[in-house]
Amino acid sequence: MKAVVNVFLKEGVLDPQGKATSHALGSLGFKGINEVRIGKQIVIDLDATSKEEAEKEVKEMSETLLANTVIEDYNIEIVE
Amino acid sequence: MKTAVVLRFPGTNCEFDSEYALKKQGWNVEIVWHKEEVLPKCDLVVVPGGFSYGDYLRSGSIARFAPIMKAVESYANEGGYVLGICNGFQILTEAGLLPGALKRNNNLHFISKMQHIKVVNNDNKFLQNCEVGEILNIPVAHADGNYYIDDEGLEELKKNNQILARYCDENGEPMVLNGSVEQIAGVCNREKNIFGLMPHPERAIEELLGSIDGIKMLEGLSA
Numbered sequence: 001m002k003a004v005v006n007v008f009l010k011e012g013v014l015d016p017q018g019k020a021t022s023h024a025l026g027s028l029g030f031k032g033i034n035e036v037r038i039g040k041q042i043v044i045d046l047d048a049t050s051k052e053e054a055e056k057e058v059k060e061m062s063e064t065l066l067a068n069t070v071i072e073d074y075n076i077e078i079v080e
Numbered sequence: 081m082k083t084a085v086v087l088r089f090p091g092t093n094c095e096f097d098s099e100y101a102l103k104k105q106g107w108n109v110e111i112v113w114h115k116e117e118v119l120p121k122c123d124l125v126v127v128p129g130g131f132s133y134g135d136y137l138r139s140g141s142i143a144r145f146a147p148i149m150k151a152v153e154s155y156a157n158e159g160g161y162v163l164g165i166c167n168g169f170q171i172l173t174e175a176g177l178l179p180g181a182l183k184r185n186n187n188l189h190f191i192s193k194m195q196h197i198k199v200v201n202n203d204n205k206f207l208q209n210c211e212v213g214e215i216l217n218i219p220v221a222h223a224d225g226n227y228y229i230d231d232e233g234l235e236e237l238k239k240n241n242q243i244l245a246r247y248c249d250e251n252g253e254p255m256v257l258n259g260s261v262e263q264i265a266g267v268c269n270r271e272k273n274i275f276g277l278m279p280h281p282e283r284a285i286e287e288l289l290g291s292i293d294g295i296k297m298l299e300g301l302s303a
Contacts, residue, residue, distance in 0.1 A: 013183070016185070059183065066137070068141065068174065
């Protein structure tokens with residue numbers, strides 16, 4: 001089973017990489033960009049037997065290590 | 081003779097500078113590998129700078145789970161003195177031993193230069209030899225030094241005199257260095273036995289290297 005964890009800086013926490021990328025897109029002539037946020041995607045291949053079990057385990061991984069919840073939010077997607 | 085333990089993770093590169101600075105002040109120094117589970121009897125633990133685990137995932141996020149860190153956490157919770165410098169500060173925030181977090185610098189650059197900082201509170205062991213408002217010249221060298229804490233946390237820091245120093249210009253005027261909330265360069269915990277800062281006092285102990293202001297900071301811990 002595969003789990004995909006997306007980690008982003010929380011709303012309201014300035015994302016300097018997103019901001020720089022947004023400026024770069026603007027100077028390349030792309031119009032109508034309101035905001036760019038850059039995050040990371042962590043793909044985990046794991047042995048869990050059910051979707052629920054995988055979700056529970058990956059949530060614990062995210063809270064413990066994958067995201068720093070002081071500054072980051074995350075979401076989990078289980079891909080079977 | 082007092083003993084200081086300096087931790088070493090894969091990627092640490094300031095353990096010898098820290099050892100040199102501490103020995104100069106009369107400390108016995110032991111460098112301890114991150115895989116050790118027991119902390120030698122000591123009067124201070126220094127978590128030095130560097131790039132533990134290549135800064136993978138987030139700076140300090142993997143090092144904080146190294147075997148030795150469990151022992152450091154117990155030591156700190158029992159009131160032992162811990163100083164985290166640069167990557168050490170990042171490790172201590174990741175471990176939840178210090179409040180807040182360190183993000184990528186707002187200009188996305190690795191900033192490496194001499195930097196003035198202004199002492200905010202000195203009612204703690206670390207900065208007891210410095211005056212409040214004193215301007216110190218200490219080198220910085222980091223990519224992830226942009227200190228973040230939410231409004232509620234910031235109020236707590238102020239209420240309990242936990243802000244150690246702020247970045248400033250040579251006249252002491254506030255200066256944006258890396259995007260840190262209120263230009264915070266370092267903080268301590270509420271109990272004032274755990275200290276973390278991005279600037280490197282251990283690199284400011286010889287006139288030849290541009291400043292000796294770091295001596296005053298480290299002396300507080302030696303007293």
